[in-house]
Amino acid sequence: MSDNLSELISTPLLPLRPDWQSPAHKRAAEHARALHAEDPDKYWEWVGRQQRWQRPWSTLREGELGDFTYYAGGSINVADNCVDRWAEDPRTRDKPAIIWEGEPGDSRTVTYAELADEVGRLAAGLSAVGVRRGDVVAIYLPNTVEAFVAVHACNRIGAIYTILFSGFSEEAVRSRLEQAEPKAVVVADASYRRGREVPLLDTLRAARASLPQQPVTIVLDRTGNARALTADETGYAELLAAQVEPAPMAEMDPNEPAFLIFTSGTSARPKGVVHSVAGFLVGTWANVRWQVGPEDDDVYWVAADVGWLTFPIQAVVGGLANGMTIVCYEGALDAPTPDRFYRICEKYGVTKLLAAPTVLRMLRGLGDALNDAHPLPQLELVTVQGEPLDSETFTWTNLHLGGGVPVVNAYGQTETGSTWTYPIHGVDSLKAGSVGTPVPGHTCAVVDDAGREVPAGVKGNLVITRPLPTLARSVWRDPARYTETYFTRFPGWYATSDEAVVDADGHLWVLGRSDDVINIAAHRISTMEIEEVVGSVAGVLEAAVVGIPDATRGTVPVAFVRLAAAAPADTVETIIAAAPGQLGKYVQLADVFVVDQLPRTRTGKTMRRLLRDVAAEGRTSGDTSAVEDLAVLEQIVTVVRDSKRKAEENK
Template identity: 65%
Template sequence: MSDSETLDHLLSSPLVPLRADWTVPERVEQLTELRNLGTDEYWEWVAAQQRWLAPWSTVRSGELGDFRYFSGGRINVADNCVDRWAEDPATADRVAIVWEGEPGDTRSVTYGELRDEVSALAAGLAQLGVQEGDLVGIYMPNLVEAFTAIHACNRLGAIYTVLFSGFGEEAVASRLQTARAKVVIVADAVYRRGKPIPLLQTLRAARPRIPTLLATVVVDRTGDSRPLEDGEHAYAEVVANGHGGLAPVPLDPNAPSFLIFTSGTESRPKGVVHSVGGFLLGTWANAHWQVGYEPGDEYWVAADVGWLTFPIQAVVGGLACGMTIACYEGALDTPTPARFYEICERHHVTKVLAAPTLWRMLRKFGDDLAAEHPLHLKLITMQGEPLDVDTFTWTTETFDAPVVNAYGQTETGSTWAYPVYGVEPIKAGSLGTAVPGHEFAILDDAGEPVPPGTKGNLVLTAPFPTLCRTVWDDAGRYTSAYFSRFPGAYATNDEAVLDPDGHLWVLGRVDDVINVAAHRISTMEIEGALTAHPAVVEAAVVGVPDPTKGTVPVAFVTLANGVDADVAREQLATHVVGEMGGYARPATIFVTPALPKTRTGKTMRRLLRDLVVHGKPTGDTSAMEDPAALDVVAGVVRAARDGSASGNGA
């Protein structure tokens, strides 16, 4: 299907009104009233839903690129997510977290119990020297301790950064070094596909490159953390030492709270900074509209804590709404393909969030398995990568539940376009409309608005509290990355189109960032890992479509003289996994003696992608310096498709 045919297909997608049994009347009335408010008036309403430790004076000052919200006020995220529910007799015994480990062990924590552990951990961290404004790294899988660690930092005003548990040594070292981490909270290991994957061991290897690190707090997940080394402290002992607790620290709502590294178009990841009050207010609103707490709900965010969606929807937004959050540690197809269904049944899950990758996987497992495990879901919501119509249709019909497709970015700190649960009509694959408090436009390359039905650059045209405030240690990069191309607007670097019903469709990246099963990866970062290997002279990485993961990285490498290609492929795949984690493993590594370049020496990656996806170039090749180089690469790709050893993937 050509690009124009694909676009016409999207724009003709029918609008499906909500069924009566999918509608929540009180939310319809509430949203109707709030859509009549101005942007700042709306955020004032959101602020009124939170508990403030000191009143604010001004809703907003400044514009995109330099703005503040609720100046003069003081607030604490942990106080709003944990304490206020623990202090209310009606909710103190409500379950906050239902956790299950991959081996089958479980734990349930009420809001009252969560408050006690968070308070004690915060006090214990303070005894280790953590103060307001210090940086704490959190390197662990989906555990209850991930919640307590984040909110202990929130409680005492420390800035936290969450590292994906799949990261290898180099990714861990570079991020914690850049962040200047003072303390790291780490699990000794994570269970994944039936075996423990060491995290503490990886951190120990990275530690010499983190000169600011004074202490490590070790969560004993597998019983394999002993003996501890110098500077390491058992999590249980830190909590016990802080048994007296620590009161929530009143914080400026614009102070930095959360640092998360996101891949950009450069090889160096950006440390995006979110604010205390901004992240709380935006994630509360996100969870409220996208999911909506209803009595008896159990909400499962089937994502990794290292993916920003989990802090947004579960750790901060979900708990700020008083929800019961389900949390699972391991692989969703382990030990059998029925694991997803069994978790939903065992814990009475009513609402689920996951990337479309999960639902493609379930579809692949078959209708018979789904029929053997009838679920009673009220809502399925997806985000992180494009949702195709076939997956939307199968999911809706199989589970008889509305499918809400949402859009946001690490930088926006929440999703901001989706059909509001229980209120708005749905269209297969679309992102609905912008929720209150957000304004956007679609522009051509000259910065002029384009009409509905025309593709263009998606930008945000007004500030909102959850939008990131800066790039860690690099304010200039913040300005250049997001506000230089379209002055007065935030550039998402995504291409989008509006259909005749006003629904938004995001079509893909306009830069070199790819999405692999909802994990954003810079192709240049993978290239950096490849070229760091002594066998590699040159490398280029592109993203290509994959029926399960959405997109996968494919690498083209030129090797040093005398290096065996077959041996190199295995070594390079292992090297990338060791440096960045398994999610970055190239699906295929093509070994080629040359790469197509422009006359200025830039590798023409779009042509490489064309060869893999279409078998031939589909765009302009006039800027190519040596057309013969493209012919060589095309021969390598054809050989791989024919099963020749010269092109076999990793």
């Protein structure tokens, strides 16, 4: 282990301040952990009993990783638990379920009773246009109230939904429609992003043109432009108005497919991961319970895009299953002015916030003066997930945002259906950069390539060692790919394909994808370790490090950095000297590319895979459909090509 990693994971524990602690939550967590210690399935039994069942289950769990079921024999409905359960309760029926704001400034607040009414009518509308239980419905919407409604309308009647990221290109939409073969698509005419309209309906029309079967298209008039609809299209508002009664609540088998989510990767054809009805419900309910610690008066802003699974986990299903009030914002967090994030927090009294770490780096980069002008006294928690959180950003947030708030750093994957290791909010001590310890119901190990568990302080492969309800159950129409991808490398365990290390306090550090662990002249090192060093250099706002092939050393690291306006003139030279100085002489950066922005998904996750392509080949390959702004990628390609051309000229 490098000295830098040893120093990183030796970061001291940060005990919670008294005002960050929750005695009631601590008692609940102690109960959950006691159940887990006895048997993790006893914990999942307890979680299951917190939901409303139409028929109780007869068998808690059958099978092992790769082929298992939970709650067999029971029946349950996700919409019933997330919407109707609260709408029927006099104490919560008039509680705001969703507080929505569009980028232009329009807004809408929907109570649980109002949400139940709209869900029931859209569910009836879907039935009226021919959608049946088990049919697929594609949801191609921006962050709107109607995205929540569409998901739960599908849940209500037992349709399988798949959410298409509203920034997808025509080809990305077509690829997913071809695989999913939806009976219907719910789409907005357009969405707003950084002051411009994104033409979703036009993109869908072009994408579906070559499909052998044309889906029924339900069009939400987001912009008010009243677009003319074709024969196979119907207006969202008109469809709802035509429904007199809500659709009946389907009684769903707990292990039936609830939805598909397509993961992007190095191939051009993403795979559709299948999540189950009860598994996703109970897992996300528990996820929000421990990561966020819901209180009756919370206003929870999930500052993510509905197309990123984090949003259904934390907002659409997990948040509503806990009866929370969710803030949903359509646009960019710094548009039309840099203070947009702060103004939303102030306007709606946000008490808890979830975002990608990049959002916090953006706020840090905007400067302390802006932060100081918006103290956000009601903010009680910031929680992040989706990519590694560097210690500098953790510390800045912990000390400055909202006057200083706890930062819960969580880890999970699309396939795990929730985050599953993090410090429980209000209970556990924090540690800058770590993802805490596995929460109840989850067990893992860090193993070497032969599957032998490694001791604390030694890097290895992160695996999950027991079934959990929220784990994906298959790959859509390709079960063999499911087994091959996740269960062949370490038979009997689920392979995350991430590298990790456990420190002396039992905290887990996820170091990045196994293919982000590079081998430099026979020395293995994670790119996260190098990023931590580069990011700590004065003047560096953000860094992303990737490994590229090298004929002599096997692999060499290169860094892409964003610099502050006041960064010293010799910052690049300082970066180049810092890596070998702190990590060892073998860690010599082959290049440092200074860029204006890094390529991100709409929710702020940095797309390191694309940076690796550009650094190695001068172009991108594979799937670029999740990139928010392709112009950023084009600018980076230009920077890399110019740098390499100058290097050739100087030889």
